[in-house]
Amino acid sequence: MDILVQQLINGLVLGSVYALVALGYTMVYGILELINFAHGEVTMFGAMVALAVISALLGAGVDLPGVVIALLGLLTAIPACMLLGYGIERLAYRPLRHAPRLAPLITAIGVSIVLQNIAMLIWGRQYISFPPILPQGYHTLLGARITDVQILILVASLVLMVALTLLVQRTQLGRAMRATAQSPQLAGLMGVDANRVISLTFIIGSGIAAVAGVLVSAYYGLAHYYMGFLLGLKAFSAAVLGGVGNLAGAMLGGLLLGVIESLGAGYIGDITGGFLGSNYQDVFAFFVLIIVLIVRPSGLLGKPSHDRA
Amino acid sequence: MTARKQAWFTFVALAIGLALLPLLVEAGLGRSWVRILDLTLLYIMLAVGLNIVVGYAGLLDLGYIAFYAVGAYCYALLASPQFGLHLPFWVLLPTGALLAGVFGLLLGAPTLRLRGDYLAIVTLGFGEIIRIFLNNLNTPINITNGPQGVNLIDPIRIAGFSLGKTQHLFGVTFSSPQLYYYFFLVLTLIAIFVALRLQDSRIGRAWAAIREDELAAQASGINLRNTKLLAFAMGATFGGLAGGLFAGFQGFISPESFNLMESIMILCMIVLGGMGNIPGVILGAILLTVLPEALRYVGDLQRAWIGHVVVDPADLRMLLFGFALILMMLFRPAGLLPSRRHLNELRHD
Amino acid sequence: MFTPFRIAVLTALVSASLLTACGHSGTDSNVVKIGSASPLTGPQAHVGKDNENGARLAVDEINAVGLVLDGKAVKLDLIAEDDQADPKAATTVAQKLVDEGVVGVIGHLNSGATIPASKIYFDAGIPQISPSATAIAYTASGFNTAYRVMTNxxxxxxxxxxxxxxxxxxxxxxxxxxxxxxxxxxxxxxxxxxxxxxxxxxxxxxxxxxxxxxxxxxxxxxxxxxxxxxxxxxxxxxxxxxxxxxxxxxxxxxxxxxxxxxxxxxxxxxxxxxxxxxxxxGLALTKMPGGAAFKQKFNARFGEIQNYSPYAYDAVYVMVEAMKRAKSSNPAKYLAEMPKTDYQGVTGHIRFDKKGDLTGGAxxxxxxxxxxxxxxxxxxxx
Missing domain, CATH: 3.40.50.2300 (Response regulator)
Known part of the structure; x- marks a missing residue:
């Protein structure tokens, strides 16, 4: 029993990590229908910038509580990533707004490669460790353990999802976003500056990516210039699972993917009588993904898709 | 010159050029560039195959490399010490292509209702599933030899004539990569020919109809299921064939050669070159195979221009490649050589 | 019309022709080229660069002391290539090194890249010493050019x-x-x-x-x-x-x-x-003669040792020792000396068995x- 509870906690935390990144993905997708392949790299930049600030502060012997130092790192990373996100949209995506659908996908991959290699040049090829400045304690729940950082990740992803949903549903900007998503031309006729709205979407999405990056690297204790790729991929899968473009869907998809992976890795051996092991964890996850999409071709919470092949 | 004469002249010049290419390249640039030529031909074959699925039928496939893997493993397992089997290439290549085609159907069947990015993520998952199975099927029964890969794969032998070693023909010495070049060239030309004929065939027009508007296509009597499945199967066959050639050429394969990044790169080739347009797709494949290799020489360039190496070429290579992808797309968003039909779509937009 | 395309082709051609130029200037008989192949980009780049650094340190040391083969002073030149830890890139890189006339190769990092590349070195008759590939299959192919200074x-x-x-x-x-x-x-x-x-x-x-x-x-x-x-x-x-x-x-x-x-x-x-x-x-670096000195020199020049740089460093010495015994940097000649290796390196006592594995690997x-x-x-x- 405690093993099952532990596996569920493992899955939910892992899922929240995916959800954090997926939220940014899905925001951009919702408005532009663009798979922003570089989103994972923006997340990586967030982690790297924060780490640079944190190690500079620690190196200078600043006498502040760990949480404050981490927060300072985060507060530098957020605007840095926002700027980066704005720049990416402006330089690599905006000129292709009316190009064939797959063209921005290629620039997105290009941006992703460029960002990885710039990060490699700046921060080197090594893995960088995230100093243990956040609380390291844990709590016991039904025989299972949950750490402070894990709780932080769960809470952060939930708070961000709610905040973003409120932003999209309740604010002027949110209304403009939804209008632009439906039809940039019509929104323009209604006095919405589509370019501004899209820029803001990228800025907000990238800000969230920074938060995700910092939390992820704090949780696993490391950062690396290549970390964004796989993270982005999983987050993208999560977003699609939940119904891409839908914020609650990204959260649901993320959590579900995390739990599926966790239970898959934990129990696949028992289910198949030891024939398959945790090496088939991803097979299991993708299998569930495929089944879900066959039953619901637009994801769990997605609207039926219109033709956009 | 009449137009007809001109066409003949171009054709003959092209034929001579392609025939002499590996000899000139080996003499001028070294044998590694002949290997790069060989790989380029394989990638052209892959890109032409993926173009059937993505360019003709408009089905976004991010797991295409799986078919390449199926073909490669089919060849490797039946012509290596792994099972002690050493079947000839004329059995292996068609078997691999056929098997890949069957896998294409397997992928296509459950995904008929999916579109766009949902299809992309499912195909991506399919590609990963195949790779994970190849990587793990060494227990409980050792089939693929797992991450260790399959080594000592037989080279391609045509009637006792091995492409795997240096041969003397008509008083000229041909290295193994050169021999492979000619073999790959013939098969690539056949693949291109088939793809070109498909485009203008009844099926090709049906694919185009589906791509433009699925509902309208269905209304005009096109069997969506069969037509889509055919696209998947056809595309996969090309991939399987290329995979078999790759296994014979390399002599060693392991699952890490068939990762997601490869699928993405092949997709980049066709989008960059000009989706749906065969010359464009070929150009895209050539560029994206040659460019990363050419960028290896930025160190030499620095030495020649500045006198010493300022920035480590390894640091710059992929960075420049990324920039090149972005710039090429920004300047020619429809691809370097866009297809006329796709171009029309653009204008209507 | 196709400006970006033209530029790309032009760059490719220019760089390619430069290669040939460089290739020819390098045929200077006083320069002996040694290749280093490892991933320098991608997720394993840090370990790959470490291998290159280890080899580079050895090459520079040998050059500083001065290497004399058969009465002629020669200079070693290390050519490092990025194999991206990818088997396909590894074969291309291997062929490129062979084309550039290297007489031996230190590499590759991963078994997956080392194995396919080993066939190309074997075909060219060039000795290869991997500082880090551990797969048994690497030396089981029966190639007399394949060695490693790492246990399998x-x-x-x-x-x-x-x-x-x-x-x-x-x-x-x-x-x-x-x-x-x-x-x-x-x-x-x-x-x-x-x-x-x-x-x-x-x-x-x-x-x-x-x-x-x-x-x-x-x-x-x-x-x-x-x-x-x-x-x-x-x-x-x-x-x-x-x-x-x-x-x-x-x-x-x-x-x-x-x-x-x-x-x-x-x-x-x-x-x-x-x-x-x-x-x-091998043995603990700190307990080896020259181990502490190696660490100090490496740290001063490249920073922390990541992992296999001491092995890459030893591999270069093993190769050069064989050249000294053969009084030649000609691969055909010094390859015959490779099995007779008996070298006290910073990672341990290096001797090879018939396959090219370490004997009594500690x-x-x-x-x-x-x-x-x-x-x-x-x-x-x-």
Missing amino acids: DAQQGTALAEYATRQLGAKQIAIIDDRTAYGQGLADEFERAAKADGATIVAREYTTDKSTDFMAILTSIKSHAPQVVFFAGMDPQAAPMLKQMKQLGVNAQFLSGDGAQTPKFIELAGVDAEGAIASNP VTLYQVKAGQWQPLQTILSK
Whole structure:
């Protein structure tokens, strides 16, 4: 029993990590229908910038509580990533707004490669460790353990999802976003500056990516210039699972993917009588993904898709 | 010159050029560039195959490399010490292509209702599933030899004539990569020919109809299921064939050669070159195979221009490649050589 | 009309023609080219660069002292290529090195890249010494050009299993591998040897070489209560894995191979690293003649040793010693001298068996004590 509870906690935390990144993905997708392949790299930049600030502060012997130092790192990373996100949209995506659908996908991959290699040049090829400045304690729940950082990740992803949903549903900007998503031309006729709205979407999405990056690297204790790729991929899968473009869907998809992976890795051996092991964890996850999409071709919470092949 | 004469002249010049290419390249640039030529031909074959699925039928496939893997493993397992089997290439290549085609159907069947990015993520998952199975099927029964890969794969032998070693023909010495070049060239030309004929065939027009508007296509009597499945199967066959050639050429394969990044790169080739347009797709494949290799020489360039190496070429290579992808797309968003039909779509937009 | 395309083609042509120019200028008979091939981009770039650095240090040292072959002073030139840890790129790179006229190659990093490349070096008759490839298949192809200055999976796996069962007295062992050629090979050999020594493998779990989350498999392992958790993989996985073990309260000794026996591991795992045990082939660097000096020189020039740079460093010396004995840098001549290698390097005493593997390859076990790897004991493999 405690093993099952532990596996569920493992899955939910892992899922929240995916959800954090997926939220940014899905925001951009919702408005532009663009798979922003570089989103994972923006997340990586967030982690790297924060780490640079944190190690500079620690190196200078600043006498502040760990949480404050981490927060300072985060507060530098957020605007840095926002700027980066704005720049990416402006330089690599905006000129292709009316190009064939797959063209921005290629620039997105290009941006992703460029960002990885710039990060490699700046921060080197090594893995960088995230100093243990956040609380390291844990709590016991039904025989299972949950750490402070894990709780932080769960809470952060939930708070961000709610905040973003409120932003999209309740604010002027949110209304403009939804209008632009439906039809940039019509929104323009209604006095919405589509370019501004899209820029803001990228800025907000990238800000969230920074938060995700910092939390992820704090949780696993490391950062690396290549970390964004796989993270982005999983987050993208999560977003699609939940119904891409839908914020609650990204959260649901993320959590579900995390739990599926966790239970898959934990129990696949028992289910198949030891024939398959945790090496088939991803097979299991993708299998569930495929089944879900066959039953619901637009994801769990997605609207039926219109033709956009 | 009449137009007809001109066409003949171009054709003959092209034929001579392609025939002499590996000899000139080996003499001028070294044998590694002949290997790069060989790989380029394989990638052209892959890109032409993926173009059937993505360019003709408009089905976004991010797991295409799986078919390449199926073909490669089919060849490797039946012509290596792994099972002690050493079947000839004329059995292996068609078997691999056929098997890949069957896998294409397997992928296509459950995904008929999916579109766009949902299809992309499912195909991506399919590609990963195949790779994970190849990587793990060494227990409980050792089939693929797992991450260790399959080594000592037989080279391609045509009637006792091995492409795997240096041969003397008509008083000229041909290295193994050169021999492979000619073999790959013939098969690539056949693949291109088939793809070109498909485009203008009844099926090709049906694919185009589906791509433009699925509902309208269905209304005009096109069997969506069969037509889509055919696209998947056809595309996969090309991939399987290329995979078999790759296994014979390399002599060693392991699952890490068939990762997601490869699928993405092949997709980049066709989008960059000009989706749906065969010359464009070929150009895209050539560029994206040659460019990363050419960028290896930025160190030499620095030495020649500045006198010493300022920035480590390894640091710059992929960075420049990324920039090149972005710039090429920004300047020619429809691809370097866009297809006329796709171009029309653009204008209507 | 196609300006970007034209530019790209032009760049390709210009750079290609420059290559030929450089290629010809390099045929200077006083320059002996040695290749180094390892991933310099991608997720393993840090270890790949480390290999190159190790080789470069040796080359520069030899040049500083001055190398004389058959009465003629020669200068070594190290040509480093990026194989991206990709088997396909590895063969291209191998051919490129051969084309550029290298007389020997130090590389590659991964078994997956080393094996396909070894055929090209064999066809060209060029000796290859891998500082880090451990797959048994590498030297099993029957190529007389393939050598390594690293123990193979069987040697290290057996030594580790022996240590786990005899020294640690483990009866129940859990094994995790990262599904790379390295991890799977080492884990399989470890499992075989541990079973032969009477231990029970209570769990065999898997991860990937890109994962950072191991909570699920560790939770599953915890339910089997093993005394030892053995991980076959690299430090970026080993460190967070150990942290998560502590976090979940898995009370087992953490044991790993050479992939985790790095300073980076301690840095990444922080306080949790304390008590972890990992092996590395050869003898402890600090106890070797010249070992401390090597470390100092390396640190001064390239910073921290990542992992295999001492092996790459030794590999260059092994190669050059063979050239000295043959009085020639001609691969056809000094290849014959390679089997006679008997060299005292910073990683140990290097001699080769018939296949090109290390004979009597020693494996040293280390434990993290007070934030440092401290040698525990050395096991000589049979």
